[in-house]
Amino acid sequence: MKFIIKHEIKGRLRIHAVQGRMTCAQADTLCWFLEKQSCVTDAKVYERTADAVICYTGDREELLCTLRSFSYENTKVPDNVLASSGRELNLAYREKLITKVILHYGGKLFIPYPVRKIWLTVKAMRYIWKGLCCLKKRKIEVPVLDATAIGVSVLRGDFDTAGSVMFLLGVGEILEEWTHKKSVGDLARSMSLNVKKVWLKRGDQEVLVRTSEIRPGDVVVVHMGNVIPFDGEVSGGEGMVNQASLTGESLPVRRAQGQTVYAGTVLEEGEIEVLVKAVSGSTRYEKIVTMIEDSEKLKSALESRAEHLADRLVPYTLLGTGIVGLVTRNATKALSVLMVDFSCALKLAMPIAVLSAIREAGEYGITVKGGKYLEAVAEADTIVFDKTGTLTKAKPTVKDVVRFGDYSEEESLRIAACLEEHFPHSMAKAVVDAAKKRGLAHEEMHSKVEYIVAHGISSYIENKRVVIGSSHFVFEDEKCTVPGGMREMFDNLPGEYSHLYLAIDGALTAVICIEDPLREEAAEMVRLLRSEGISKVVMMTGDSERTAASIAKRVGVDEYYSEVLPEDKAGFVEKEKAAGRRVIMIGDGINDSPALSAADAGIAISDGAEIAREIADITVAAEDLRRIVTLKKLSNAMVRRIRTNYRGIVGINSGLIGLGVAGVIQPTTSALLHNTSTLAISLGSMRNLLPEEVENGL
Numbered sequence: 257m258k259f260i261i262k263h264e265i266k267g268r269l270r271i272h273a274v275q276g277r278m279t280c281a282q283a284d285t286l287c288w289f290l291e292k293q294s295c296v297t298d299a300k301v302y303e304r305t306a307d308a309v310i311c312y313t314g315d316r317e318e319l320l321c322t323l324r325s326f327s328y329e330n331t332k333v334p335d336n337v338l339a340s341s342g343r344e345l346n347l348a349y350r351e352k353l354i355t356k357v358i359l360h361y362g363g364k365l366f367i368p369y370p371v372r373k374i375w376l377t378v379k380a381m382r383y384i385w386k387g388l389c390c391l392k393k394r395k396i397e398v399p400v401l402d403a404t405a406i407g408v409s410v411l412r413g414d415f416d417t418a419g420s421v422m423f424l425l426g427v428g429e430i431l432e433e434w435t436h437k438k439s440v441g442d443l444a445r446s447m448s449l450n451v452k453k454v455w456l457k458r459g460d461q462e463v464l465v466r467t468s469e470i471r472p473g474d475v476v477v478v479h480m481g482n483v484i485p486f487d488g489e490v491s492g493g494e495g496m497v498n499q500a501s502l503t504g505e506s507l508p509v510r511r512a513q514g515q516t517v518y519a520g521t522v523l524e525e526g527e528i529e530v531l532v533k534a535v536s537g538s539t540r541y542e543k544i545v546t547m548i549e550d551s552e553k554l555k556s557a558l559e560s561r562a563e564h565l566a567d568r569l570v571p572y573t574l575l576g577t578g579i580v581g582l583v584t585r586n587a588t589k590a591l592s593v594l595m596v597d598f599s600c601a602l603k604l605a606m607p608i609a610v611l612s613a614i615r616e617a618g619e620y621g622i623t624v625k626g627g628k629y630l631e632a633v634a635e636a637d638t639i640v641f642d643k644t645g646t647l648t649k650a651k652p653t654v655k656d657v658v659r660f661g662d663y664s665e666e667e668s669l670r671i672a673a674c675l676e677e678h679f680p681h682s683m684a685k686a687v688v689d690a691a692k693k694r695g696l697a698h699e700e701m702h703s704k705v706e707y708i709v710a711h712g713i714s715s716y717i718e719n720k721r722v723v724i725g726s727s728h729f730v731f732e733d734e735k736c737t738v739p740g741g742m743r744e745m746f747d748n749l750p751g752e753y754s755h756l757y758l759a760i761d762g763a764l765t766a767v768i769c770i771e772d773p774l775r776e777e778a779a780e781m782v783r784l785l786r787s788e789g790i791s792k793v794v795m796m797t798g799d800s801e802r803t804a805a806s807i808a809k810r811v812g813v814d815e816y817y818s819e820v821l822p823e824d825k826a827g828f829v830e831k832e833k834a835a836g837r838r839v840i841m842i843g844d845g846i847n848d849s850p851a852l853s854a855a856d857a858g859i860a861i862s863d864g865a866e867i868a869r870e871i872a873d874i875t876v877a878a879e880d881l882r883r884i885v886t887l888k889k890l891s892n893a894m895v896r897r898i899r900t901n902y903r904g905i906v907g908i909n910s911g912l913i914g915l916g917v918a919g920v921i922q923p924t925t926s927a928l929l930h931n932t933s934t935l936a937i938s939l940g941s942m943r944n945l946l947p948e949e950v951e952n953g954l
Contacts, residue, residue: 257273257286257323257324257326257327258273258274258275259271259272259273259274259323260272260274262307267311267312267313268309268310268311268312269309269310269312269319270307270308270309270310271307271308271310271323272305272306272307273286273306273307273308275306277306278301278303278304278306279303280303280341280343280344280347281338282303282328283301283302283303283343284301284333284338284341284343285328285331285333285338286301286308286326286328287299287300287301287308288331288333289326289331289333290308290310293312293319293322295312295313295314295315295318295319295322296310296311296312296319297311297312297313298310298311299311303343303347342438345434345437345438346434346438349430349433349434349437352430352434353427353430353431353434356423356426356427356430357427360419360423363375363419364419372415372419373415376410376415376418376419376422377410377415379422380406380407380410380418380422383399383402383403383406383407383422383425384403384406384407385403386399386402386403387399387400387401387402387403387404387407388403390403395567396570396571396574397567397570398567398570400570400574401570401573401574401594402421402425404574404577404594405421405591405594405595405927406418406421406422408591408594409421409591409923412587412591414923417595417923417927420927420928420931421595421927421931424928424931424932424934424935425931427935428604428931428934428935428938431604431608431935431938431939431942438615453465453466453467454467454470454476454485455476455477455478455479455678456469456470456474456475456476456477457474457475457476457477457529462477464677467485470485470486470532470535471532471535472532472533472534472535473531473532474531474532475491475492475529475530475531475532476488476529476530476532477527477528477529477530478495478523478527478528478529478530479523479527479678479705479707480495480523480524480525480526480527480707481522481523481524481707482522482523483520483521483522483523484497484517484518484519484520484521484522484523484530485519486519486530486532486533486534486535487516487517487518487519487532487533487534488516488517488530488531488532488533488534489514489515489516489517489530489531489533490511490512490513490514490515490516490517490528490529490530490531491513491529491530491531492513492528492529493512493513493526493527493528493529494510494511494512494513494526494528495510495511495523495524495525495526495527495528496508496509496510496511496523496524496525496526497509497510497511497517497521497522497523497524498521498522498523498524498871499518499521508524508525511528517530519534522871524849569602573593573594573596574594576593576913577590577591577593577594578590580592580593580917584917586919588919588922588923589916589917589919591916591923591926592912592913592915592916592917592921592922592923592926593913593916593917594923595916595923595926595927595930596909596912596913596916596926596927596930601901601905601909601933601934601937601938602902602905604934604938605901605905605934605937605938605941606898606901606941608938608941608942609894609897609898609901609941610627610630610894610898611627612941612942612943612944612945613627613630613890613891613893613894613897613945614626614627614630616890616944616945616946617630617887617890619944620877620883620886620887620890621862621876621877621879621883622874622875622876622877622883622886622887622890623874623875624873624874625873625874626873629857629873629874630890630891630894631891631894631895632838632840632856632857632873633840633857633874633887633888633891634888634891634892634894634895635838635856635895636789636790636838636839636840636856636857636888637789637790637791637792637837637838638790638791638792638793638794638832638837638838638839638840639785639790639792639793639794639839639840639841639842640794640795640796640825640828640829640832640839640840640841640842640851640855641793641794641795641796641813641842641843642795642796642797642825642842642843642844642847642848642851643772643795643796643797643799643804643807644683644754644772644797644798644799644844645844645861646842646843646844646861646881647774647775647778647795647807647811647881648772648773648774648775648778648807649772649773649774649775651685651686652683652685652686652754652770652771652772652773653686653689653690653770653771654669654686654687654689654690654768654769654770654771655753655769655770655771656750656753656768656769657669657766657767657768657769658745658749658766658767658768658769659765659766660738660739660742660745660746660763660764660765660766660767661739661760661763661764661765661766662765663760663765663766665766666694666696668758668765668766668768669687669690669691669694669696669766669768670691670696670697671717671722671758671760671765672687672691672724672756672758672766672768673687673688673690673691673692673696675705675713675715675722675724676688676713676724678705678707678713683754683756683770683772686770687756687768687770712724712725712726712729712730712757713725714734717760720760720761721760721761721762722758722759722760723736723758723759724756724757724758724759725756725757726756726757726798727755727757727800728819729757730757730759730764731757734759734762735762736757736759736762736763736764737762737763737764738763738764739763739764742764746764746767749767749769750769751800751802751803751806752771752803752806753769753770753771753772753803754769754770754771754772754799754803755767755768755769755770755800756768756770774807774810774811775881777880777881777882778810778811778881779810779811779812780882781881781882781884781885782811782812782813783812784882784885785884785885785888788885788888788889788892789888789892790888792814792815792837793811793812793813793814793815794813794814794815794816794817794828795807795808795811795813795815795816795817796816796817796820796824796825796828796851797816797817797818797819797820798818798819798820798821798847799818799819800818800819801818801819803818804816804817804818804819805818821847822847822848822849822850822851823850825841825843825847825848825850825851826850826851826853826854828851829841829851829854829855830854833854833855833856838856839855839856839857840855840856840857840858840859841854841855841857841858841859842859842860842861842876842884843858843859843860843861844860844861848860849871852871852872852873853871857873857874858871858872858873858874859872859873859874859875859876859884859887860872860874860875860876861875861876862875862876862877874887886946889946890945890946893945893946894945897941897945901937901941904933904937905933905934905937908930908933909930909933912926912929912930912933
């Protein structure tokens with residue numbers, strides 16, 4: 257690619273591509289290429305000017321060499337990247353707005369008045385027809401009001417007023433539709449599939465490979481709790497699949513051999529082999545968009561109330577017009593009431609405020625699946641945290657392996673890693689990473705593994721039953737025992753670590769001690785949440801009482817519960833809700849899923865289990881827990897903005913009606929001021945809720 261460097265400072269370049277007009281597809285291709293480079297930290301491409309702004313680290317010459325080697329033809333971009341970028345959508349709506357403005361004001365300047373009257377009369381028929389259709393359904397709603405205002409203006413020969421009303425209504429429709437589609441698109445892209453590695457079946461073996469290596473016809477194995485990475489057909493096994501991300505249905509469905517499964521759904525129970533039909537998951541984005549657009553999840557209660565209030569106010573506006581006309585015997589004053597209605601602003605400004613808040617949340621790495629969840633966060637007074645991977649770091653590490661049997665420390669860790677690598681949990685990843693660091697190859701040496709949620713894993717190696725998991729699972733459920741003479745050693749295991757117990761043939765073989773360090777920002781996050789209106793902070797964990805007490809004291813929670821099961825977490829959430837509290841649940845694991853579903857707003861940590869992210873209403877980036885504070889601030893600000901909009905709409909429109917009835921302003925001016933204020937409030941609702949300096953939730 258040929259380019260010119262337009263501006264440069266250390267770590268940042270602005271370049272101009274030397275070419276003709278840059279298409280949206282070319283801009284998306286260049287942007288995708290830049291973001292894939294390891295040295296590039298951020299990239300923006302502007303198709304209108306053919307410019308790109310690149311933030312980078314490392315060697316400048318290496319970046320320039322990479323840019324010179326780039327070509328559109330040789331860059332293979334995934335289909336779903338181009339299909340769902342949103343760039344063409346923004347361009348189309350910008351052009352619609354510009355065309356609308358040019359036609360309106362250009363028509364006033366260049367089209368003769370007699371021709372313009374005919375043109376405006378034809379345009380008015382569309383609004384009048386909508387109003388008549390509404391009346392035909394025996395409803396007196398906003399289209400009736402718009403039709404009456406425009407129709408009366410045309411009948412009175414006041415074409416300037418009719419034209420202004422139709423222009424402002426048209427601009428409002430474009431802005432609402434644009435904001436809605438952009439917000440839905442942003443939300444769908446953030447929910448799109450991002451699976452990096454999968455288990456490929458080769459003969460009797462399962463091999464972990466990159467997703468990009470999979471081709472149609474391959475068979476991949478999906479274990480319980482994992483996302484199904486491709487559209488395909490079940491070729492072996494059976495399981496319960498959660499399809500909420502595509503269909504919105506809350507209950508999982510059974511899938512067995514010969515039945516179809518879709519990319520992005522989650523296997524809640526069982527294990528299946530999937531014959532891959534399509535590797536791109538190309539239909540997933542469109543399915544998500546459809547699900548979001550059709551779902552009532554997108555609407556908050558405040559937004560729904562605004563829409564209903566808008567429709568309920570229409571008969572009163574028409575009645576007010578009639579009363580003023582009868583009392584004053586002045587058609588101009590009556591029209592002043594008709595030209596000003598509360599419903600237009602209410603129906604336009606409220607959805608834009610909610611959708612803009614969802615968009616802004618995305619800028620902070622927060623994915624919100626609907627406006628009602630932001631409202632739930634704003635109203636929440638209780639927050640429940642899972643400990644592991646949430647209050648503690650998402651990267652626990654193995655600190656020690658304590659032997660209790662005949663197996664060496666290395667062999668015990670090898671067996672543990674072989675079992676744990678199949679399941680999505682931060683503790684499991686710690687074991688696998690520890691084996692990798694020690695150079696312990698852990699090829700498949702076991703039979704089929706069975707995962708018991710919140711307990712552990714069981715399998716067979718050389719006809720010996722092997723179990724690994726919690727103390728409750730190993731010693732109470734599996735009835736394993738501590739080898740003779742080792743009870744004192746067992747009782748003196750270091751209490752500052754979490755423990756995974758490995759047992760073979762009913763006898764404890766090893767205890768893996770895992771350090772799960774507390775996030776540095778956890779205590780500050782709890783303090784900031786209290787300042788934002790949270791009155792009760794609770795921690796729940798499957799860990800021992802000793803470990804839980806230590807973490808709870810350092811974080812500063814109000815209550816904590818140790819050695820809890822998934823149903824205990826969900827039960828606690830239901831109990832708090834029954835007591836009249838609004839509850840947020842935050843977790844990252846399969847065992848948190850029931851509680852995430854039960855809460856008023858379930859929040860998943862982004863690098864947790866796929867099923868937690870699918871079930872949760874909100875997903876927060878894992879880098880910094882203070883993003884939860886940002887979410888709370890954003891939700892509070894959204895509710896304040898909606899209430900401010902209510903007051904502004906009522907105040908401004910009441911004032912305009914009063915001025916019109918008093919004869920101070922004409923209907924034309926009244927309509928212009930009403931529609932201008934509506935647009936001003938709507939455009940104000942599109943502004944960011946939080947100041948730019950808000951970072952890390954502070």
